[in-house]
Amino acid sequence: MIERPDLFVIGRLLEGLAPAPLRRTQLQQKAGLNYTVFQRYLEFLLRLGLVQESIDNDGRLELTAKGVDAYRFLLEGLSRVFGLEIRPTTRGD
Amino acid sequence: MVKTTLVNGGTSTTYSAPYWAIPVSFAPAVILLVLALREVYRGFSPRAPAEAPQEGSVKAALDDSDAGWTELVRQTQEKLTHSKHETEISFIPLVLGFLGGAELASFGIAMLLPPAYQTPLFFLLAPIGAIPFIVGILWPLYRMFRGSVGGVQRELERHVDGLTHLESEFFVRFGGLATPG
Numbered sequence: 001m002i003e004r005p006d007l008f009v010i011g012r013l014l015e016g017l018a019p020a021p022l023r024r025t026q027l028q029q030k031a032g033l034n035y036t037v038f039q040r041y042l043e044f045l046l047r048l049g050l051v052q053e054s055i056d057n058d059g060r061l062e063l064t065a066k067g068v069d070a071y072r073f074l075l076e077g078l079s080r081v082f083g084l085e086i087r088p089t090t091r092g093d
Numbered sequence: 094m095v096k097t098t099l100v101n102g103g104t105s106t107t108y109s110a111p112y113w114a115i116p117v118s119f120a121p122a123v124i125l126l127v128l129a130l131r132e133v134y135r136g137f138s139p140r141a142p143a144e145a146p147q148e149g150s151v152k153a154a155l156d157d158s159d160a161g162w163t164e165l166v167r168q169t170q171e172k173l174t175h176s177k178h179e180t181e182i183s184f185i186p187l188v189l190g191f192l193g194g195a196e197l198a199s200f201g202i203a204m205l206l207p208p209a210y211q212t213p214l215f216f217l218l219a220p221i222g223a224i225p226f227i228v229g230i231l232w233p234l235y236r237m238f239r240g241s242v243g244g245v246q247r248e249l250e251r252h253v254d255g256l257t258h259l260e261s262e263f264f265v266r267f268g269g270l271a272t273p274g
Contacts, residue, residue: 011162011166084165
């Protein structure tokens with residue numbers, strides 16, 4: 001049980017799952033967390049319904065619709081609070 | 094050589110010094126003047142609109158970008174480091190400044206010496222003392238003044254408040270909790 005969840009760690013975990021579903025170990029490595037901390041945060045995110053285990057995808061972790069919404073909320077909030085410059089994508093498509 | 098004559102009471106004293114002593118002596122004053130002019134210019138310049146983005150513009154910018162959490166956090170850390178740096182006064186420049194000030198004071202006392210000893214003191218001790226005095230005391234004071242006028246301290250507090258607010262809003266909205274912890 002996390003006493004005081006760190007918003008920046010939550011942001012990193014949600015960011016890790018934003019592009020595609022990942023296995024637990026992949027997400028743990030991507031977020032740069034040790035196993036114990038990762039387990040606590042994952043349990044927390046699963047309980048909040050921001051992340052779920054995909055049935056079609058070999059049990060990989062993925063963002064729920066609420067999780068996507070939460071990730072957008074964090075990005076917008078941080079950008080607004082700090083007046084950050086968001087550069088447009090340079091993709092050629 | 095440059096020569097100047099000072100008259101004090103009934104006696105007059107002539108000082109002579111090399112030409113290079115003049116720019117060296119005046120450099121601190123010129124630096125201060127340039128800094129003051131720069132601040133006046135900045136004070137009257139309109140602020141960039143990007144400093145206070147509106148909610149709609151942030152959403153639109155995010156839609157057109159690949160900005161991720163890690164990148165935004167990196168920019169946030171840069172901003173916080175910059176704001177903190179702007180409001181800090183370090184100890185070593187302060188000590189240097191006091192040493193410079195002491196040197197200037199000793200220069201004042203040295204003026205009581207016979208004229209033959211005053212010339213080198215006038216052209217060497219004054220600039221040598223003035224430079225650390227400016228770097229150590231006037232420069233930090235200038236930065237404090239700039240920070241206070243430019244609202245760096247207020248901006249730092251606003252960022253911290255904003256982050257706290259964002260955190261509680263997040264947990265109210267997605268976690269059903271008033272405040273974490």
